[in-house]
Amino acid sequence: MSNSAFSRSLVAAYAAAAIACGGAAGTDSTVAVDETSTFGLVQSKVLANNCTNCHTSGSSFATESGLVLDPAVAYKNLVSVASHDATAQADGMLRVTPGNADRSLLYQKLILWDPNHPRNYGAPMPLGGESLSSGQIQFVKAWINAGAPQTGQVADAGLLQNLSKPVYSTFTPLAVPLNGYQVKVGPFDVAPRFERELFVRRDLRNPAPIYVSRFETKMRPNSHHLLLYTFTPNIPSVVMPAPDVIRDIRRPDGSMDFIAMLPMGYHTFVAGSMTPTGGYQFPQGIALELPANTTFDLNSHYVNTTGGSLTGEVFANLHTVDKSTVSKIAHTLFxxxxxxxxxxxxxxxxxxxxxxxxxxxxxxxxxxxxxxxxxxxxxxxxxxxxxxxxxxxxxxxxxxxxxxxxxxxxxxxxxxxxxxxxxxxxxxxxxxxxxxxxxxxxxxxxxx
Structure with a gap:
């Protein structure tokens, strides 16, 4: 896995993992859509119902991600515009590459619901929801492959009548490393139309220092991020959370539980990911040293915009090497x-x-x-x-x-x-x- 796959924003307010950061800002979200054209139908039947609730001019999501998909600017923000996603850049991919859906990040984000997708382009879209219908995905694909024109009819609008959902592979847990440790959270429920963000302390119980050469993560769909922290030595005993107890920072009514958040003031970042699969490989001969009896605080954040419950589950593997193979010991900067x-x-x-x-x-x-x-x-x-x-x-x-x-x-x-x-x-x-x-x-x- 390229380190670049991990070099992307923990995007803002659940939308920055979207099609890519950057692009022109919108100025008018009330422009009439020409539904006689294929792109007009892409705008009204796909983007308007699934994307512009976040990516609209003036919203915090658009401000943070830089991507506006309002009718006035969606086309120029998508077509032939370079992506800022590191993996997409490495693959020579644009947000929309006219004539080639497979090299268009817009299309790839719509099919990332497949847990066996071969590339890591971030979270599937729309985040917090569910896959678009097969008809919507095929209609977007057909428009792109026909050259992605702004005007004219180049794709069969009848595709949009297919409301069935694509059938993707089932989620498979991350295998336990042969040499190392695994920590996980879940499975747990995410209530309808709710953001669930939680912490849980996991004790590694390593009897001696370990040397981590690689972090590897995997999450069920609709995860915003997974972060691993350790605690600073000065954390008061009354603040140190009990092990293996889930601490939700949002109450069922959406209000914040500040008591549950207190340990955050004593966190030291160790690793994290904001994509369904992620991780980081230290350069050859370099490893992060973790002391004996390391304690992690795992932070998982899920977004559910649907009317039904979702299942959350996250895994993190720590691949370790023998100290004799380590020429340089990495440390955490603070x-x-x-x-x-x-x-x-x-x-x-x-x-x-x-x-x-x-x-x-x-x-x-x-x-x-x-x-x-x-x-x-x-x-x-x-x-x-x-x-x-x-x-x-x-x-x-x-x-x-x-x-x-x-x-x-x-x-x-x-x-x-x-x-x-x-x-x-x-x-x-x-x-x-x-x-x-x-x-x-x-x-x-x-x-x-």
Whole structure:
């Protein structure tokens, strides 16, 4: 698996795993649709019913993902537009490649409901729902293969009358690794029209330190993400959760359970994925060391927009190697800025530089901020690449994870600068703190 397959956004508000980030913003969602054309039917019978509830101009989903599918702009945002999905880019795929549905990410996202799909293009769409009908999928495919024109009739509209669902392979659990450990959550129910996000502590019970060369994940459909954390050493005993007990952060009425969220203030990121299958392979000879008796806090998030219950289930494998095969031990990067104050009713940008004491090779970066955070940017500080942006995200709840196919090497005296923008809409000043009403400013990553 390419590291690029893991280098994509933990997309915003359950939609950023969509067709790809970027594209023009919409300005008018009320433009009349010409249903005499094939694309007009694609817009009204496929996109309007399944996509524009999220990807509409002005919505937080469109702002975060950058993809607007309103009638005024859908065509120019889709056809012959490059995808920002790393795997799709590697495959030479566009959002819509005229004449070739197989090389069009729009079509691929509609058939990713097949758990045996050979490529990892993120989550199937529409996320939180269910597969489109066979007729809708075939109609989109026929339009693309006919050249994806904006006008004219090039596909049989009768295809849309086929309301049957495609028959895909059944979900198969992730096999336990021959050398290593597996942690999982579920199966569990996800109530109709509900987002279920939960944590559960799993104790690895490893009697000695282990060396992880690869993380591998697998999830049932409609999972937004799976994240693995460890706890910082200073977590109070009264906050440390009991093992193997599911902690839902949303109550049945949708309100947040802040008590259940308290351990989040003592998390250290270890691994994660936002796609049905995912993972990360450390470069040859490099492994992440985990101490004896490692404890994980697994975070699973499912979205259900249907009228029936869904089943959630997530797996994570830790593939381990003998220490004798490890030439370099990877560590978890943790750069924390606690010295900032956000004035009330004001947008504030906080900048801090973290300097390396010795040559440091960075393999991965991600970030952590709370709900007032609007963007988190990381730049190189010093050296020939001074000021270069190497990481950015606009999603405080599910930040991007950036994997470097070519590791980022920083010499002593160089560093990373975090540039974090917050919007304090409250009437009180906000500073660093552990609750969701406070804020955070943390860079996580892997390095050696």
């Amino acid at each position: 750069f924390n800025n606690e010295s900032f104050t956000l004035p009330p009713k004001q947008i504030t940008t906080v900048t801090k530089t973290f300097t390396m004491a010795s040559t440091t090779t960075i393999l991965m970066l991600t970030s952590h901020m709370h709900k007032h955070g609007q963007s988190f940017v990381v730049k190189i500080a010093g050296g020939p690449r001074n000021g270069e942006v190497v990481y950015q995200t606009t999603d405080w709840a599910d930040p991007a994870i950036k994997i470097f196919d070519q590791p980022l090497v920083l010499q002593a005296g160089q560093g990373l600068t975090s540039v974090v923008t917050y919007n304090n809409t409250t009437s009180s000043a906000i500073s660093f703190g552990l609750t969701s009403e406070d804020e955070m400013n943390i860079i996580y990553g892997y390095y050696y």
